[in-house]
Structure formats: structure tokens, C-alpha cells
Amino acid sequence: MTFNIYDFTSFNRWIDEGLNSIMSPTWALITEMAIIGIVFLLFYAVVGLFLVYAERKVCAFMQNRVGPNRVGPYGIFQTIADFIKLLMKELVYIKDSDKLLFNIAPFIVIIASFMALSAIPFAKGLHAIDFDIGILYVIAVSSLGVVGILLAGWSSNNKYSLIGAMRSGAQIVSYELSVGLSLLTIIVLSGTMQFSQIVEMQSNGWFIFKGHIPAFIAFVVFLISSTAETNRGPFDLAEAESELTAGFHTEYSGIKFAFFFLAEYMNMFLVASIAATVFLGGWMPFHVSGWAGFNTIMDYIPPLVWYFGKTAFIIWLMMLFKWTFPRLRIDQLLTLEWKYLLPINLVNILFMAFLVLMHWHF
Amino acid sequence: MKEIINLPVSKIDEEEYHINMGPQHPSTHGVLRLVVSLQGEIVKNLKPHCGYIHRGIEKMCEKDTYPQIIHLTDRIDYLSSHISNHAVCLLVEKALEIEIPERVQYIRTIMDELTRIQSHQLWWSSFGMDLGGLTCFFYGLRDREMILDIWEETTGSRFLQSYNCPGGVMQDIHPNFQKKVHAFLKTFKKKIKDYDRILSGNVIFENRSQGVGILSKEDAISYGVTGPSGRGSGWSCDVRKTEPYSMYSKVQFNEVLRYECDTYSRYMVRMQEMHESMNIIEQLIDNIPAGDHSAKMKAVIKLPAGEYFQQVESARGELGLYVVSDGNKTPYRMKFRTPSFSNLSVLDHISRDMKIADLVAIGASLDLVIPDIDR
Amino acid sequence: MNSFFKYFSDIFHGVKSLLIGMSVTGRYFFSPGQIVTQQYPENRKNLQMFERFKGEVIMLHDENNLHRCNGCGICENNCPNGSIEVIPARITGEDGKSKRIIDKHIYHLGMCTFCGLCVKNCPSNALGFGQEFEHAVFDRSKLTKVLNKTGSSIIKGVE
Known part of the structure; x- marks a missing residue:
């Protein structure tokens, strides 16, 4: 066995062969699935908790504060303490609420983000499943989350929740379009929807450089619309604190609220990793074609570092959005999508197609 | 539910539904309750319910002597406590026809303008927060801290100072006062540029505020919307100009007027007023004459029998004080004309057919302080 | 044609104002010396x-x-x-x-x-x-x- 932090393929094969040698292929498959499931659950929890902590620290520094610093060194155990508190809180049931839908709504939200995570390649050979229509799968699955939000708002028997859910529905249905179209711009360039191939194709330059102007426009559009899709500020209309107190999760408490909370941060991680994978090369190091020496130095940095570094940068950008801008109004939100982002996106795709036809990309 | 049914809505539309914004709601800044009739997201009708923080201050004043009343006026409009104190003092001094040392007038005017700046800073903070820009809140409070420190050093309190007393001020200013005010002016002139960069010029903010909540000049006058909210509609209603008191007749400053009549113009009036207040302080701070910090007053203050009225420009608008005295050491009746109460009355009128998000923006632009409404 | 240019100038000015706003928060993010929090029980x-x-x-x-x-x-x-x-x-x-x-x-x-x-x-x-x-x-x-x-x-x- 050769464990290599630059390529996990042989490591995966070693586990696969090892399992197959001691049990029947069916059981080996089931064991593999269980292992992957457990690893992803752990990853999900750790990343979610870390992102909550990161958000609180980042916004604190932007606001001349220090943020959480009481629990553990630099307050790193603050979110764990919060999580334990949320676990122990009472689950409040609302009179006349639709109990079944009320209970399953947080699970729908969290499952949607969990499923989408499985298609993301973290390093070479390190992904749960490599669909050949990976991007389509991610877009399709991640937009399931809105069902959970709608159900949560509707079943809570609360007008604030209902308004929040309806806003969220209108918002996500609209912005899903822009997310899809901006990714389509890159698909035009790459010619494939498979994440692993998309990353491989960026070995001699990330798509944001290869596709220059249209790729950059698509990147900006993707950032804006994915921020909107994750219900984060300045597009946090679904939970608009100063208008709807807490929006769709007003009536949720305890661990169910924690699920919504965690799902929001995981969605942010998810769209950041898609942006990093599609536009910034995923785990692929920064390469400049022709500079062999420079490229080999860059190759020494492990892919996981590249991947998490890029993702963290995009998450930081999204936090900067949230903590700088005031919230949009619902009609302005839709105006932004239908009058600005969508036409720009459509023209941009044409531009990109023209670029690809003329071989003007790098 | 009963109360909702009893609402004086002219015609209850089947598609309308009601939500309670408040008494506990993040955007009402206190215990204001707005019963809002909505059609989808559109506000059709709005009914404010006041009284959740009614403490009967007018009645309490009837048992207190005039120096004691001052600490109650702190608690009416807690963000312009110094200006409310000033109003009582002016009224007593006017009734007793006492000559006030010039030093006191300088100190009071500077303190009034510091109050106005910190009130507007807090308003800016909460305005940003209401619109969803949470960072504004911390920037505003950060800069307000300097004024609070200046106050703490001179008056001993950060918030409810009770610094004025009939005839003067409680203590002379602290030796560091002028130095610190200069330091504040220098710092804040830099920091206020951040305010403009992060909120005033922002395209989202402009869209959220421009053309929202149109309050025409006629409506402003007929509803009695004074202060920056009224001046945002082009109504020249600054008591500092129309009925100058203390040093306001002697300093140079502009009455900020804007004519767009919307939330944005009310916002800009307040931003400009912060500059004007700094301008006033700069004219006064180096020229505070020497002298006593209080005029000689009798131990027991009794106003001659009669009726008295005094108005001052508080940070929210015109604060009127009406006192009926029967010659005793306590007033027979004391009535406060508080600006927030009149400003609230117009909220229904200007937020109709706007969205919920606009209602929040309009409410923030009127700069309501709930204890000022309920007293 | 005017509305066409207005469309793009709106986008340009909007993006510019947003970047200006982001520069403020970004600047404070990278200047930890300006933190104003007082560590109360410690101090x-x-x-x-x-x-x-x-x-x-x-x-x-x-x-x-x-x-x-x-x-x-x-x-x-x-x-x-x-x-x-x-x-x-x-x-x-x-x-x-x-x-x-x-x-x-x-x-x-x-x-x-x-x-x-x-x-x-x-x-x-x-x-x-x-x-x-x-x-x-x-x-x-x-x-x-x-x-x-x-x-x-x-x-x-x-x-």
C-alpha cells in the first residue's frame, strides 16, 4: 500500500481490495458505503461547526471586536458548547402545526446539502462518487433544500414563517437559474460535466484564467447567485431578522434549529467548493503553462491544502458580502435576478461559446 | 384574536391578514406594537399600540420638585437626555427670570450637540441593522463610545446624566473635557467617511431607501412631524433657528433641509446634522468663558403661579414642555410634547402600500424612541 | 440607446459602490489593532x-x-x-x-x-x-x- 497525500487512488484501491479479500463483494460494497457515510457525517459535523466559529470570528474582526474567546483557546470550543446547548434544549411543538411536515422539514434541508456534498472531489481520487453528470447532479440535489424550507414555513402555523418560506421559494427558484447558467458557461468551455475531468482540465491553468472575461463574469454571477441560493446576507430574506424575526425557522428550537443552522453553513461550504472546483481548479495547484519550475514547486503543496484554501477564500468572500451589505427587498431581489443576472448570463454563454469556437481561450 | 377583530379597519378584505410586529420584535427597538394588515407582502393598514412602557412620568412630575423632575426627563427620551434636561432648566429659568452665566450656556450647548451626535450615531447604527447591514451597528456604537467617555468624565454617567440643574449645571466641566472633545471631533471626522462608504453610497441602500415612505411637506406639517424627519420633507422646523435658546442665536450653523421627502432624505438630513453639530461644537469649544458653573438659586424653587411653555430641539424633533404652576414647589400639571409620538402617528400614513421591508426602513428613518412615545 | 447605456452605467456604479463598502469591512478585517473590545473580567x-x-x-x-x-x-x-x-x-x-x-x-x-x-x-x-x-x-x-x-x-x- 502506498499512502500518498497527492493521489488517493491507490489508497482507495487498497481499501477496496482488502475488503474484497476478506468478505463477499456485496458485503464489501456495503461496508465501503458505511465507511464513506460515517466519514462524511464526521466531516459534515466538523466543517459545519468550524464554519460557525469562523463566521463569528470573521464578522467580529470586521466589526472591530474579538468574537468568541471564552471557551477554549481563542474560543475554538464555543460552537461545540453551543451545539451541546442546542442538543439539550426542549423541542417546542406548536399548536395546530402540521406535526409530520414540521418534523421532517429540517431533515430534508440537511439531507439535500449532505447529498450534494458527495459529488465534490476533495483531492485526486478523494470523492465519494464521480458522476459523469456531476454538475447537473449537484444543481438538482442542492435545490431540493428549498422544499424543506417551504415545508418548515408552511407547517409552523406562523405568519412570519410563512412569509419567510414564500420569499425563500421565489428566491431560490429564480436564482437556481443563474447558478445553472453560470455553471453552464464553464461547461461550454470544458465540454464535460464530470467534476474529476473538470479539475483535470485545469491542470494547465484554472478556468477563470483560461476563459478570461466570460469565465470571470460567470464567476461573479455564480458568487452572487449562490449566495442568494444559500439564503445568506444580503439575500437572507427568508430569515430577515429585522423584518420576520427569524423567518422560516421562527418556531424551531433545539436540535431541529441546529439542523437548519448547520445546513445553512454546509450549503455555504458546498457552493464555495463548487465555485472553487469549477472556476479555481478545485484541488489542482496553481499552474502557469511554460513555467516548469514554478509548477513543480506548486505541486509540492498537497491538493487538500489547495482545495480547502480556495474554498476558505470563497467562504470569506461570502462572509464579507454578508457583513457589509444591507439586505435587499424581495422585489429588488427578483429584479436583480431577472433583469440583470439572467440577461448577462445568457449573453455571457453566447460570448463563451463564440470564444470556444474561435479558440480565443487559453 | 378579539382585539384584531375589533380593529378599526374600514373594510376587512378576505385576502388581508394581520401580524403583530412587536411588542417584542427586532425592528421596533423596544416595546412598540404595530398591528399590520398585510396583503401578501404589502402593508395595507397599520395600527400602532402604545403604552407598553408607559410609566406615568407626567403624573410623577406632579409630586416632584423642579430639580427632581430633571432626572425623570432623562428617561423620556433616553437618547437625548441632556436636551430634555435642558428644556426643564430653560423653563424654570424663564419662569423665575434668572440670568444664566454664559459659561453654563456654552457648556449646555456643547453638551446638547454631543447628545445630538451620539443619538444620530445610534440611529445610524440601528438603521443599518434594520436594513440588514449588521456591521453598521458596531461601527456606530464604537464611535459613540467616545462621547459616552467624555460624558462619563464630566458628568459621572454615560447615559442618563442629569447634568443640568435649574440655574446651571451640576458640576463644572472636567479639565480634560476640551481636549477630549477635540480628539473626538478629529477622530469622528475620519470615521464618518466610513459611514458614507459603507451605507450612504451603497447601491442596495439607495434602492431600499429612495422613493420609500414619501412624506410630503403638507403631511409633515399636519401630522406635526418635526425634527430631522420633518426637515427631510423640506419643512423648516428647527427650534434652534425658529426659537433660539442658549447659544444657538450666536453660532453659525445651517438648518439642514432636503426636499426628496423619502427615507433617503431623512437619512441624509441626519448625516448632515452630525456635520453641523460638529461645526457648532468647534465654534464653541475653545471659547468657553470663565465663570461660575451655576447661577445662585434658592434652596427651594417655586415657580410663580401661571402657565409656562418651553420648546427645544431634541435629537428627534421638537420637545415641548408645558407646565401649569399653582405657586408650589411642584408643578400642578406637566405635559410633554414628545417628538416621537407625533412622528409615530405618521407611520401608518406613509407606509401604506409599501412592503414589510419598507415598513422597517421607514420606521427606522423616523428614529422612534419608544419611551419617548409612551412616557 | 440612452436606456441601454443607463443599464450598464447602473451596473458599473452599483458594483463600484459595493466594492467601496467591502473595502471598509475588509480593511477593518485586516487591521486587528483597531479592535475596541475591552476584556472586562480580565482587566x-x-x-x-x-x-x-x-x-x-x-x-x-x-x-x-x-x-x-x-x-x-x-x-x-x-x-x-x-x-x-x-x-x-x-x-x-x-x-x-x-x-x-x-x-x-x-x-x-x-x-x-x-x-x-x-x-x-x-x-x-x-x-x-x-x-x-x-x-x-x-x-x-x-x-x-x-x-x-x-x-x-x-x-x-x-x-
């Missing part, structure tokens, strides 16, 4: 309140446990909230005359609004403001304090 030892800070009303005692209060009750009369109760006592002085002294100067901190009238109006400057500000207690009765210390007496010649 307790060297936390210096301003000298005029109104923490609580105290009776000024000198090093010999002497104060200046003669129990006249002016502070009680001036207090708008009834947070001061003066309980005087009568003793026979050295010259044989009966004179009034303070037995207990009771101060209800929970009712005090720190208006400062008692301190200002005290004819013998017996009262002042203390710097203590951590007044949280578990029992309300602890907020009622006796300001004259046990065994203290009045400075000679003040009464």
Missing part, C-alpha cells in the same frame, strides 16, 4: 473608572473612621425616589446639650437613579459617589445599605 485589576463616576452613593469617611454627616435629612428630602432614609439619634454632648447625630443612614441602591441631588445638596459634603459598579447580588435585601460605617462618628466641628 478588572487595572480598570480605572473616571473620578466622577457615579457608581453608588457613599458616605465619605476619613482614616479615623470619621464622617461629616449630622443627620439633617436634607438628602432624604431631595431624593426623588425615596432611596435614602436617615435615622437620627440624640445624644448628650460634652457641653450637656442634647444634639442630633446620625444613627443609620440607609441607602436603597435598588431604587437609586443616580441623579446626584443628595450629593449636590448635602450642606456638609458628607456624601459622595463611589467607584464601585459591580452591584449584582442574589438577594434584593443586599441592595439596602447602611452608609455610615459601624463605630464611625462625626468629625468635630462640622455639626
Whole structure:
């Protein structure tokens, strides 16, 4: 066995062969699935908790504060303490609420983000499943989350929740379009929807450089619309604190609220990793074609570092959005999508197609 | 539910539904309750319910002597406590026809303008927060801290100072006062540029505020919307100009007027007023004459029998004080004309057919302080 | 054509204003020197309140446990909230005359609004403001304090 932090393929094969040698292929498959499931659950929890902590620290520094610093060194155990508190809180049931839908709504939200995570390649050979229509799968699955939000708002028997859910529905249905179209711009360039191939194709330059102007426009559009899709500020209309107190999760408490909370941060991680994978090369190091020496130095940095570094940068950008801008109004939100982002996106795709036809990309 | 049914809505539309914004709601800044009739997201009708923080201050004043009343006026409009104190003092001094040392007038005017700046800073903070820009809140409070420190050093309190007393001020200013005010002016002139960069010029903010909540000049006058909210509609209603008191007749400053009549113009009036207040302080701070910090007053203050009225420009608008005295050491009746109460009355009128998000923006632009409404 | 250009200039100005806003928060993010948070319980030892800070009303005692209060009750009369109760006592002085002294100067901190009238109006400057500000207690009765210390007496010649 050769464990290599630059390529996990042989490591995966070693586990696969090892399992197959001691049990029947069916059981080996089931064991593999269980292992992957457990690893992803752990990853999900750790990343979610870390992102909550990161958000609180980042916004604190932007606001001349220090943020959480009481629990553990630099307050790193603050979110764990919060999580334990949320676990122990009472689950409040609302009179006349639709109990079944009320209970399953947080699970729908969290499952949607969990499923989408499985298609993301973290390093070479390190992904749960490599669909050949990976991007389509991610877009399709991640937009399931809105069902959970709608159900949560509707079943809570609360007008604030209902308004929040309806806003969220209108918002996500609209912005899903822009997310899809901006990714389509890159698909035009790459010619494939498979994440692993998309990353491989960026070995001699990330798509944001290869596709220059249209790729950059698509990147900006993707950032804006994915921020909107994750219900984060300045597009946090679904939970608009100063208008709807807490929006769709007003009536949720305890661990169910924690699920919504965690799902929001995981969605942010998810769209950041898609942006990093599609536009910034995923785990692929920064390469400049022709500079062999420079490229080999860059190759020494492990892919996981590249991947998490890029993702963290995009998450930081999204936090900067949230903590700088005031919230949009619902009609302005839709105006932004239908009058600005969508036409720009459509023209941009044409531009990109023209670029690809003329071989003007790098 | 009963109360909702009893609402004086002219015609209850089947598609309308009601939500309670408040008494506990993040955007009402206190215990204001707005019963809002909505059609989808559109506000059709709005009914404010006041009284959740009614403490009967007018009645309490009837048992207190005039120096004691001052600490109650702190608690009416807690963000312009110094200006409310000033109003009582002016009224007593006017009734007793006492000559006030010039030093006191300088100190009071500077303190009034510091109050106005910190009130507007807090308003800016909460305005940003209401619109969803949470960072504004911390920037505003950060800069307000300097004024609070200046106050703490001179008056001993950060918030409810009770610094004025009939005839003067409680203590002379602290030796560091002028130095610190200069330091504040220098710092804040830099920091206020951040305010403009992060909120005033922002395209989202402009869209959220421009053309929202149109309050025409006629409506402003007929509803009695004074202060920056009224001046945002082009109504020249600054008591500092129309009925100058203390040093306001002697300093140079502009009455900020804007004519767009919307939330944005009310916002800009307040931003400009912060500059004007700094301008006033700069004219006064180096020229505070020497002298006593209080005029000689009798131990027991009794106003001659009669009726008295005094108005001052508080940070929210015109604060009127009406006192009926029967010659005793306590007033027979004391009535406060508080600006927030009149400003609230117009909220229904200007937020109709706007969205919920606009209602929040309009409410923030009127700069309501709930204890000022309920007293 | 005008609306066409307006469309793009709107986008340009919008994006520009957003970038300006982001530069403000981004600048503060990278300048940790500007953090204004005070680490309160940690800085307790060297936390210096301003000298005029109104923490609580105290009776000024000198090093010999002497104060200046003669129990006249002016502070009680001036207090708008009834947070001061003066309980005087009568003793026979050295010259044989009966004179009034303070037995207990009771101060209800929970009712005090720190208006400062008692301190200002005290004819013998017996009262002042203390710097203590951590007044949280578990029992309300602890907020009622006796300001004259046990065994203290009045400075000679003040009464």
C-alpha cells in the first residue's frame, strides 16, 4: 500500500481490495458505503461547526471586536458548547402545526446539502462518487433544500414563517437559474460535466484564467447567485431578522434549529467548493503553462491544502458580502435576478461559446 | 384574536391578514406594537399600540420638585437626555427670570450637540441593522463610545446624566473635557467617511431607501412631524433657528433641509446634522468663558403661579414642555410634547402600500424612541 | 440607446459602490489593532473608572473612621425616589446639650437613579459617589445599605 497525500487512488484501491479479500463483494460494497457515510457525517459535523466559529470570528474582526474567546483557546470550543446547548434544549411543538411536515422539514434541508456534498472531489481520487453528470447532479440535489424550507414555513402555523418560506421559494427558484447558467458557461468551455475531468482540465491553468472575461463574469454571477441560493446576507430574506424575526425557522428550537443552522453553513461550504472546483481548479495547484519550475514547486503543496484554501477564500468572500451589505427587498431581489443576472448570463454563454469556437481561450 | 377583530379597519378584505410586529420584535427597538394588515407582502393598514412602557412620568412630575423632575426627563427620551434636561432648566429659568452665566450656556450647548451626535450615531447604527447591514451597528456604537467617555468624565454617567440643574449645571466641566472633545471631533471626522462608504453610497441602500415612505411637506406639517424627519420633507422646523435658546442665536450653523421627502432624505438630513453639530461644537469649544458653573438659586424653587411653555430641539424633533404652576414647589400639571409620538402617528400614513421591508426602513428613518412615545 | 447605456452605467456604479463598502469591512478585517473590545473580567485589576463616576452613593469617611454627616435629612428630602432614609439619634454632648447625630443612614441602591441631588445638596459634603459598579447580588435585601460605617462618628466641628 502506498499512502500518498497527492493521489488517493491507490489508497482507495487498497481499501477496496482488502475488503474484497476478506468478505463477499456485496458485503464489501456495503461496508465501503458505511465507511464513506460515517466519514462524511464526521466531516459534515466538523466543517459545519468550524464554519460557525469562523463566521463569528470573521464578522467580529470586521466589526472591530474579538468574537468568541471564552471557551477554549481563542474560543475554538464555543460552537461545540453551543451545539451541546442546542442538543439539550426542549423541542417546542406548536399548536395546530402540521406535526409530520414540521418534523421532517429540517431533515430534508440537511439531507439535500449532505447529498450534494458527495459529488465534490476533495483531492485526486478523494470523492465519494464521480458522476459523469456531476454538475447537473449537484444543481438538482442542492435545490431540493428549498422544499424543506417551504415545508418548515408552511407547517409552523406562523405568519412570519410563512412569509419567510414564500420569499425563500421565489428566491431560490429564480436564482437556481443563474447558478445553472453560470455553471453552464464553464461547461461550454470544458465540454464535460464530470467534476474529476473538470479539475483535470485545469491542470494547465484554472478556468477563470483560461476563459478570461466570460469565465470571470460567470464567476461573479455564480458568487452572487449562490449566495442568494444559500439564503445568506444580503439575500437572507427568508430569515430577515429585522423584518420576520427569524423567518422560516421562527418556531424551531433545539436540535431541529441546529439542523437548519448547520445546513445553512454546509450549503455555504458546498457552493464555495463548487465555485472553487469549477472556476479555481478545485484541488489542482496553481499552474502557469511554460513555467516548469514554478509548477513543480506548486505541486509540492498537497491538493487538500489547495482545495480547502480556495474554498476558505470563497467562504470569506461570502462572509464579507454578508457583513457589509444591507439586505435587499424581495422585489429588488427578483429584479436583480431577472433583469440583470439572467440577461448577462445568457449573453455571457453566447460570448463563451463564440470564444470556444474561435479558440480565443487559453 | 378579539382585539384584531375589533380593529378599526374600514373594510376587512378576505385576502388581508394581520401580524403583530412587536411588542417584542427586532425592528421596533423596544416595546412598540404595530398591528399590520398585510396583503401578501404589502402593508395595507397599520395600527400602532402604545403604552407598553408607559410609566406615568407626567403624573410623577406632579409630586416632584423642579430639580427632581430633571432626572425623570432623562428617561423620556433616553437618547437625548441632556436636551430634555435642558428644556426643564430653560423653563424654570424663564419662569423665575434668572440670568444664566454664559459659561453654563456654552457648556449646555456643547453638551446638547454631543447628545445630538451620539443619538444620530445610534440611529445610524440601528438603521443599518434594520436594513440588514449588521456591521453598521458596531461601527456606530464604537464611535459613540467616545462621547459616552467624555460624558462619563464630566458628568459621572454615560447615559442618563442629569447634568443640568435649574440655574446651571451640576458640576463644572472636567479639565480634560476640551481636549477630549477635540480628539473626538478629529477622530469622528475620519470615521464618518466610513459611514458614507459603507451605507450612504451603497447601491442596495439607495434602492431600499429612495422613493420609500414619501412624506410630503403638507403631511409633515399636519401630522406635526418635526425634527430631522420633518426637515427631510423640506419643512423648516428647527427650534434652534425658529426659537433660539442658549447659544444657538450666536453660532453659525445651517438648518439642514432636503426636499426628496423619502427615507433617503431623512437619512441624509441626519448625516448632515452630525456635520453641523460638529461645526457648532468647534465654534464653541475653545471659547468657553470663565465663570461660575451655576447661577445662585434658592434652596427651594417655586415657580410663580401661571402657565409656562418651553420648546427645544431634541435629537428627534421638537420637545415641548408645558407646565401649569399653582405657586408650589411642584408643578400642578406637566405635559410633554414628545417628538416621537407625533412622528409615530405618521407611520401608518406613509407606509401604506409599501412592503414589510419598507415598513422597517421607514420606521427606522423616523428614529422612534419608544419611551419617548409612551412616557 | 440612452436606456441601454443607463443599464450598464447602473451596473458599473452599483458594483463600484459595493466594492467601496467591502473595502471598509475588509480593511477593518485586516487591521486587528483597531479592535475596541475591552476584556472586562480580565482587566478588572487595572480598570480605572473616571473620578466622577457615579457608581453608588457613599458616605465619605476619613482614616479615623470619621464622617461629616449630622443627620439633617436634607438628602432624604431631595431624593426623588425615596432611596435614602436617615435615622437620627440624640445624644448628650460634652457641653450637656442634647444634639442630633446620625444613627443609620440607609441607602436603597435598588431604587437609586443616580441623579446626584443628595450629593449636590448635602450642606456638609458628607456624601459622595463611589467607584464601585459591580452591584449584582442574589438577594434584593443586599441592595439596602447602611452608609455610615459601624463605630464611625462625626468629625468635630462640622455639626
